[in-house]
Amino acid sequence: xxxxxxxxxxxxxxxxxxxxxxxxxxxxxxxxxxxxxxxxxxxxxxxxxxxxxxxxxxxxxxxxxxxxxxxxxxxxxxxxxxxxxxxxxxxxxxxxxxxxxxxxxxxxxxxxxxxxxx
Amino acid sequence: xxxxxxxxxxxxxxxxxxxxxxxxxxxxxxxxxxxxxxxxxxxxxxxxxxxxxxxxxxxxxxxxxxxxxxxxxxxxxxxxxxxxxxxxxxxxxxxxxxxxxxxxxx
Numbered sequence: 001x002x003x004x005x006x007x008x009x010x011x012x013x014x015x016x017x018x019x020x021x022x023x024x025x026x027x028x029x030x031x032x033x034x035x036x037x038x039x040x041x042x043x044x045x046x047x048x049x050x051x052x053x054x055x056x057x058x059x060x061x062x063x064x065x066x067x068x069x070x071x072x073x074x075x076x077x078x079x080x081x082x083x084x085x086x087x088x089x090x091x092x093x094x095x096x097x098x099x100x101x102x103x104x105x106x107x108x109x110x111x112x113x114x115x116x117x118x
Numbered sequence: 119x120x121x122x123x124x125x126x127x128x129x130x131x132x133x134x135x136x137x138x139x140x141x142x143x144x145x146x147x148x149x150x151x152x153x154x155x156x157x158x159x160x161x162x163x164x165x166x167x168x169x170x171x172x173x174x175x176x177x178x179x180x181x182x183x184x185x186x187x188x189x190x191x192x193x194x195x196x197x198x199x200x201x202x203x204x205x206x207x208x209x210x211x212x213x214x215x216x217x218x219x220x221x222x223x224x
Contacts, residue, residue: 035214037162045154045162045205047214061213062119095161101209104152104167111161 002026004034004096004109011115012086019082020112022096029077030054033099036070036081039111040092050099051079086116120144120208124217131222135196139220141189141206150210153182153191156219157202165204166191196222 007021022034036048049060053072060068072079079096094112097105121144131137141151153166164173166182169189179194193200201224206217 044203044219045156045207045216047207047216050212050214059212063213099209099214101150102168104164104207104209105154105162106164106167106173108161108163 006109006112009113022079024077034079035097035099037095038092088116091116122215122217124220128221137193139191143187146186147208147210149185151189152207154205155202
C-alpha cells in the first residue's frame, strides 16, 4: 500500500528549532516529488514547497522561503520539514503529500500537529 | 503567484441536490487543476486531477470540467457524506496555490 507516515505531535517554545518527518512506503520514493502543506487552525490549505527526492532540488513558496528548509534522505525514503527558529504563528497542522504536476497531490500523510507556545 | 478564487465560499444544500463549485485562476493554468475534499479533522483527499480526471475510488457523482482559467466541480446528487470543505489547487507552476475553500453545509 502506498502511504506516507509522518512523525508525531510536537510542542515547542518560540525560538526553538524543529524537524518533522514524512516516510514513504509502497512506491519508489525518488519517482515523485514531495510537497509540504500547512493548515493553520480553522483555516485553509497553503502549499509551502516541494522537493525532488531524487536530487533534493527544492522549490519554496515565497510566503515560506527563508523560514523553512525542506530536505530528503533517499536512503531512508524520508522527507523533512524544518525550522531554525519557531514562532507562535507556526502553530498548525503540517501535511506531506506525494506530488505530480499532472496528477496533483494524490497521497497525503496523516498530518503533524505543531504547537508553538511559551 | 497565480491566485485561485473559489465561489461560493460557503454553500447550503440538501441531500439529493446538484451542486456546482467554481474555481477561477488569475492566469491560464491549462488543465493543471485539482480538487480536494476535506472533512473536519481529516486529511485532505484528492477527488479530481487534471481538471476532469477522477481519482481511483471516487464516486461517479463527482465530476470536474474546465480549462484555461475557469473550472467547475459538480456533485450530481449530494449524499450525506459529501458535506465537507472543497479546495481547488493549480499545479501548473510553483507555488502550487490553493483556493480559499468552499464549505458545503447541510
